Amino acid sequence: MTFTTPESRLSRSQSVRVVVLAGLVFFGILALVGGRGVAQEVLTNDSVVKMVKAGLPDAVIIQKIRASERKFDTSADALIKLKGAGVPDKVIEAMLGAPAAAPPSAAAPSPPGAAAAGEPVIAHVAAGSQKKLKSVIGNMEFKVEPFGGSRQEVVLREPRAQYRIVEKEPVFLAPNTTYQWVLVRLKPGKRDRNLPMSDHSGWWTYGGATYRHGVDPKYAIKLTTEPAPNGGLRLKPGEPLAPGEYGLVAASRGQINLVEVFDFGVE
Numbered sequence: 001m002t003f004t005t006p007e008s009r010l011s012r013s014q015s016v017r018v019v020v021l022a023g024l025v026f027f028g029i030l031a032l033v034g035g036r037g038v039a040q041e042v043l044t045n046d047s048v049v050k051m052v053k054a055g056l057p058d059a060v061i062i063q064k065i066r067a068s069e070r071k072f073d074t075s076a077d078a079l080i081k082l083k084g085a086g087v088p089d090k091v092i093e094a095m096l097g098a099p100a101a102a103p104p105s106a107a108a109p110s111p112p113g114a115a116a117a118g119e120p121v122i123a124h125v126a127a128g129s130q131k132k133l134k135s136v137i138g139n140m141e142f143k144v145e146p147f148g149g150s151r152q153e154v155v156l157r158e159p160r161a162q163y164r165i166v167e168k169e170p171v172f173l174a175p176n177t178t179y180q181w182v183l184v185r186l187k188p189g190k191r192d193r194n195l196p197m198s199d200h201s202g203w204w205t206y207g208g209a210t211y212r213h214g215v216d217p218k219y220a221i222k223l224t225t226e227p228a229p230n231g232g233l234r235l236k237p238g239e240p241l242a243p244g245e246y247g248l249v250a251a252s253r254g255q256i257n258l259v260e261v262f263d264f265g266v267e
Contacts, residue, residue, distance in 0.1 A: 043070035045078060048095065049085045062094040062229060070095075074128035094229045096128040120179045120250035122235075122262050124163070125171045133163060133172075133248070133262040138195070140259065154195040154259060156186065161245055161263040168240040168266065172248065174233040179250040181235055183223040184215055186245040186263070193245050195219065195261065215249075241266045 043065060051061045072078075072095050082092055123130040138154040174181060186193040196216035222238030235248075247261040 041068060043068045043072070045073050045082060045095075048072075048087060048091060049082070052085065052087050052091065058088050058090050061091050065091070065094045066230065072128075090229070096125075120252075120260070120262075121175055122181065122248050122250075123173045123175075124165065124264065125173050125234075126165070126167070130173060131163070133264060135260045135262045136161075138259055138261055152197050154197065154261065155189075156193045156195070156247075156261060156263065157191075159188065159191055159193060161247075161265040163264045164267055165264060166267050168242075169237060170241070170264075170266075172235040173228055174235060176232055179252050181223060181225070181233075182215055182249045182251060183221040183235075183237055184247050184249060184261075185219045185221060186247055186261075187219065188245060193263075195247065221246075243267060 047070075048061065048065070051064065074096055079092065082095075120135075121132065123132045136156055136158070138156045141153050141155050143151045143153070172181075184195055186195055188194075196219055197214060221241070224236050224238050226234050228234040243266050245263065245265050247263040249261055
């Protein structure tokens, strides 16, 4: 038979209280750590407006956008409200164009339009999204006329591009700066499209000749280029585009790839 004394009962009660208190402290610490690991700041339109009204520099806000998870409303009405709230154009562009930061525990996803190293890539930017343009491969054709010189063209077999836009001043994004880009207007044919390029003006046996390699200046369109907010290049035609067939060709170290054309049509 076991006998208990008041002292032993008191000691046992104190031990139980110590164990319970230690358990509460332990689970409290777990809750705090777990809460900090799960809770992550997600930027919204209101977050950006608050930073702008607080007087933070544009560069700081843009950096915050790039480094944070976010859930922006980029509808037309939302963009108008942002403009009315005094949000600078550069900040709005960052909200539209920069990819959301990946959670710390996850690997960062590949950026839109990413491709293998050395492969030219170009995307059309519209409504806050990017649509990668597909390239078509043209055939090189030479035309020779007696005493009239020769002409060289890139012939695209389809009469119309599959990708169509209505914008007269479209914006394009090149994910890397490896290539320079040339915007061209394609000459329509009966069943194809042509890109005039190099030519010989006359035969050299009769007083010499001139030779030009590259896009015919009459079919080249000025293209403005600037760094994109999230890296790469932001491209835009220097003048509104008339309805017709167009294409972008890539140049690397001065060598223009005229056989591969990233085509599109303007309605």
